[in-house]
Amino acid sequence: MDRTHAPSWRIAGFALSAAGAMLFAIKGVLIKLIYRFGIDTTSLLAMRMVLAVPVFAAIGVQRWRRLAREARPDARTFGLTMLVGIVGYYISSWLDFQGLQTLDAQIERLILFTYPFLVILFGRLLLAHPLRTHALVGAGLSYVGLFVMFAGEPSRLDRAALLGGAFVALAAVSFALYQLFAREFILRCGASLFTAIAMSAAGVAALLGFFLTHTAAALIPPGGAWPLVVALAVFATIVPAFLMSAGTARIGAQGTAIVSTISPVVTIGVAIAVLDEPFGWPEALGTACVLGGVGLFSLIESRPRSYRAAEEGPA
Incomplete structure (x- = not known):
């Protein structure tokens, strides 16, 4: 039997993807802890x-x-991969980090989690991709959940929290654009080489932005922040990136997307335990709506195209 069809191969894929999603989930909590040391967004990203x-x-x-x-990719592909990386790994990350200055980690994760719907929307607007009913239903349910979480907690309606939410929403927009345009270059370069080129370009951009506004001394975190910064870079960036890639190779992108629904749940649990963030009926209902919307979308998208076409009719 081909090992790619063996149950153990797929089980390992689900386990790797789940582990990667859970590690990515702690990113927001680590950032919130690091901000307590007075480190600003641009310095932390650098x-x-x-x-x-x-x-x-x-x-x-x-x-x-x-x-x-x-x-090997030609010069044009190499350059466009760098540009896509700057959009997806630098601009999106900076907006996300900035939003976490004033926004709860659990809300940040749920806002970012809606990016698949933005991929569909931009695909329709920019590339004339079909806009299917299940995507609209899933998006509607998810955004209702976000509305409930903001409206149900008065402290999230102040200017600082709303501004933080706006930054994270823009991060989701940036990441959706990255996802939309990255696929072609991943096919041309291969996943590992694409990630290396994109991340390196984003790193150079982050350092240029840092040195334009800061002195080199600001690149050294306070002693107590060092373990958190290292954990952010290693356990919430490098390790989960490889775990998710390995998982996707075994169960595919749609399988990984479904497994990744565990990510917000982990973020919420850690944020409550470590940051003492509130969790009442608005958070419970809002989380259920967001996860339900994204889960519905991911499950339908993972079905064979013939089944979806029969249900939806012509695109």
């Missing part, structure tokens, strides 16, 4: 990149050398 990018770059060099000359 610290993260300084630690993470050398690993991705080393892997990229290895992958580049292993490719035959004719299989």
Whole structure:
């Protein structure tokens, strides 16, 4: 039997994807803890990149050398991959980090979690992709959940929290654009090389932004923040990226998307335990709506195209 069809192969894929999703889920909590040391968004993002990018770059060099000359991406593909990486890994991350200055970690994770619907929307607006009913239903349910979470907690309706939510929403927009345009370049470069090029470009952009506004001394975190910054770079960036890639190779992108619904649940649990964030009926109902909307969308998208076409009719 081909090992890619063996149950153990798929079980390992689900386990790897789940582990990666859970590690990604702690990112917001780590950032909130680091902010207590007075570190600003631009400095923290630069610290993260300084630690993470050398690993991705080393892997990229290895992958580049292993490719035959004719299989390597051309200059145009290389440059566009860098641009896509700056949008997805630098701009999106900066907006997300900035939003976490004033927004609860659990709300941040749920807002970001709605990005698949934005991919569908931008695909329709920019590339004339079909806009299907189940995507609209899932998006509606998810955004109702976010409304409930904001409206049900008065403290989230002040200017600071709303501004934080706006930053994270823009991060979701940026990441959706990244997802929409990255697919073509992932196919051209391969996942590992694409990630290496994109992350390296984002790291250079982050450092340029840092040195334009800060002195080099601001790149060194206070002593007590060091373990948290290292954890952010290693356990909430590098390790989960490889786990998710390995999982996707076994169960596919849609399978990974479904498994990733565990991510907000983990964020909420850790945020409550570590940050003492509130969790009452607005959070419970809102979370159920967001997860339900994204889960519905992911499950239908993971079905064979023939079944969806029969249910939805012509695109």
